[in-house]
Amino acid sequence: MNRPLHTVIVSVVVRDEEGRLLLIKHPHRGWELPQGHVEQGEDLFAAASREVLEESGYEVEVVRLIAIFSxxxxxxxxxxxxxxxxxxxxxxTTSEESLEVGWFDQELALDMPEHSVNRNRLQKLLAPQQGVGYYSYSMSPFEYVQEHRI
Incomplete structure (x- = not known):
């Protein structure tokens, strides 16, 4: 029996002491939050910490789940x-996955992602909210199918 597989990804919102957001410049997608695949058997928080370190050189402590995107x-x-x-x-520190690393105030950061999905995801993650957001979307064309708070 073939089972459909989902790729599991973490996308991480990191702020510094001044409240600025950490963004990396991916070689193909442009500016975005640090993000990447969760490896088999890896804890989500551990994957988030690893991805931020690999892509930016910064160590982080994951504090909470903001949203789930499907x-x-x-x-x-x-x-x-x-x-x-x-x-x-x-x-x-830059890497193969990050040509540049920078801290940006929220207003500027919201305008920096070039890829519409990453820009929209950043907007959803930074919006004031209670609970965890759940968003399902399709790409052809990009549109939300469902939006909920849980």
Whole structure:
């Protein structure tokens, strides 16, 4: 029996002591939050900390789940966990996945993502909210299918 598979991804909102947001410049997608795949058997918070460190050089402590995004189409379908993290140390370092690393005030950060999905995800993650947001969307064209607070 073939079972459909979802890719599991973490997307991490990190703020510094001044309230600025950490963004990385991906070589293909442009500016975005640190994010990446959860490896098999890896805890979500551990994956978030690892991805931020690999892409930015910063150590973080994950503090809470903000939202869950379900990408329905096209393949591969994905589940993206949006997490908030607190800066714990380190210094800016680039990688193959991050051409640049920077801290930006929220207003500027909201305008920086070039990819519409990443820009919209950042808006959802930064919006004032109670509870955890759940969003399912498709890509052809990009549109939300469901939006809930849980």
């Amino acid at each position: 990408k329905l189409s096209p393949e591969p379908s994905s589940i993206i966990f949006g997490l908030a993290a607190r800066l714990a140390g380190g210094e800016a």
